[in-house]
Each structure stands twice: as C-alpha cells, then as structure tokens.
Amino acid sequence: MMEELALHIMDILQNSLAAGARKIELVINEDMDRDLLKVRVKDDGRGMTAKELKWVQDPFYTTKQGGKVGLGIPMFKWVAEHCDGYFSLDSSPGKGTVLEAAFGLSHIDRPPMGDLAGTLFALIVSNPEVRFVVKYEGKGEFLFDSKKVKDLLGDVPMSDANVLGFLRGYINENLRDVMKAE
Numbered sequence: 354m355m356e357e358l359a360l361h362i363m364d365i366l367q368n369s370l371a372a373g374a375r376k377i378e379l380v381i382n383e384d385m386d387r388d389l390l391k392v393r394v395k396d397d398g399r400g401m402t403a404k405e406l407k408w409v410q411d412p413f414y415t416t417k418q419g420g421k422v423g424l425g426i427p428m429f430k431w432v433a434e435h436c437d438g439y440f441s442l443d444s445s446p447g448k449g450t451v452l453e454a455a456f457g458l459s460h461i462d463r464p465p466m467g468d469l470a471g472t473l474f475a476l477i478v479s480n481p482e483v484r485f486v487v488k489y490e491g492k493g494e495f496l497f498d499s500k501k502v503k504d505l506l507g508d509v510p511m512s513d514a515n516v517l518g519f520l521r522g523y524i525n526e527n528l529r530d531v532m533k534a535e
C-alpha cells in the first residue's frame with residue numbers, strides 16, 4: 354500500500370493524462386462535519402465503457418480484458434473503503450471520467466497526504482499543454498488554474514527557470530496555508 358495519498362492522487366492524475374485529457378480538475382475537500390477527506394478528479398479524456406469500468410475496479414473478479422492489469426484504481430478504492438470512506442468511478446467513452454474517493458479524516462489507517470504540492474508541481478510543469486484546475490478546500494481555499502498561468506506568461510515557457518522557481522514556491526506556500534489535514 355502506498356504510504357501517501359499524494360502518490361495515489363498522482364497515479365489517478367497520470368491515468369487522466371494517459372487517457373489524453375486536455376483538462377483535468379482536482380478538488381480536495383476537508384469535510385470536518387462528516388470527518389472525511391474527499392478527493393475528486395474529473396477529466397475530459399477518452400473515458401471507459403461500462404465493461405472497462407467494472408474491470409478496472411475489480412481486476413481479479415472479472416475476466417481479463419486482454420490489457421495489462423493495473424492496480425492504481427483498486428488500491429485507491431481499497432484504501433478509501435478501508436478508512437471508512439467511499440469510492441466511485443463514472444465514465445463515458447469519448448466524454449471523460451470522474452473519480453471520487455473519500456477517507457475517514459481521523460481514521461487511524463488513513464495515509465497522510467504527503468507531498469501534494471511537490472507532486473502537483475511536477476505533473477503541471479511536465480505537462481504544460483494540459484489545463485490543470487486544482488482546488489483545495491481546507492482552512493481556506495486554494496485555487497490554481499494552469500491556463501491562467503499560461504495566459505499570464507504569454508511567450509515565456511513554463512519551463513523557464515524563473516517560472517519554475519516561482520511556481521514551486523507559489524503552490525507550496527499557498528497549499529500549505531489552507532491544509533489542515535496532514
């Protein structure tokens with residue numbers, strides 16, 4: 354099992370990238386009232402058929418479809434359900450995919466968030482053509498939209514050393530400010 358939720362989230366975001374998404378939305382919400390840490394990822398990638406959806410969630414219970422069996426989704430689902438949370442995956446071919454997972458915030462087995470800022474930074478700057486919209490609702494709200502950054506930069510590439518340094522610091526500090534959950 355992965356020790357950090359950030360690594361699970363990275364795997365889910367990489368699935369969206371592999372599915373050819375042009376826009377990926379990540380919303381993380383610390384729901385103190387329900388004692389849940391909720392994660393939602395929405396993409397406009399190629400999506401999955403009903404059969405694929407079933408298979409990717411339970412690769413050991415359904416007939417193999419021919420492709421390789423990945424464990425990113427089943428592990429994330431298992432952790433969520435094991436921590437008094439829930440998991441859902443919705444998709445339609447050609448339209449995109451929505452994944453939702455929740456974890457008991459105070460559940461003893463909930464993995465810590467880990468380095469979410471570093472994970473997001475790496476994914477965003479290595480996929481500058483993809484629009485990442487990130488929202489973290491904790492103590493306050495952190496909102497990031499890579500399209501706004503690109504519009505602001507104009508002809509300056511995201512890989513510019515000064516831009517990288519600024520972005521890393523920006524995401525780090527602002528995310529840290531709103532995160533209550535470890």
Ligand SMILES: Nc1ncnc2c1ncn2[C@@H]1O[C@H](COP(=O)(O)OP(=O)(O)O)[C@@H](O)[C@H]1O
Pocket residue numbers: 364368369372396398399400401409421422423424425426427449450
């Ligand atoms: N967002 C998505 N859009 C389209 N297909 C997806 C998406 N997420 C997962 N899949 C499909 O489910 C499979 C299993 O995903 P996962 O469990 O993360 O394992 P892996 O990424 O190692 O294949 C992927 O290979 C892909 O075919």
Ligand SMILES: [Mg+2]
Pocket residue numbers: 364365367368423425426
């Ligand atoms: Mg994966």
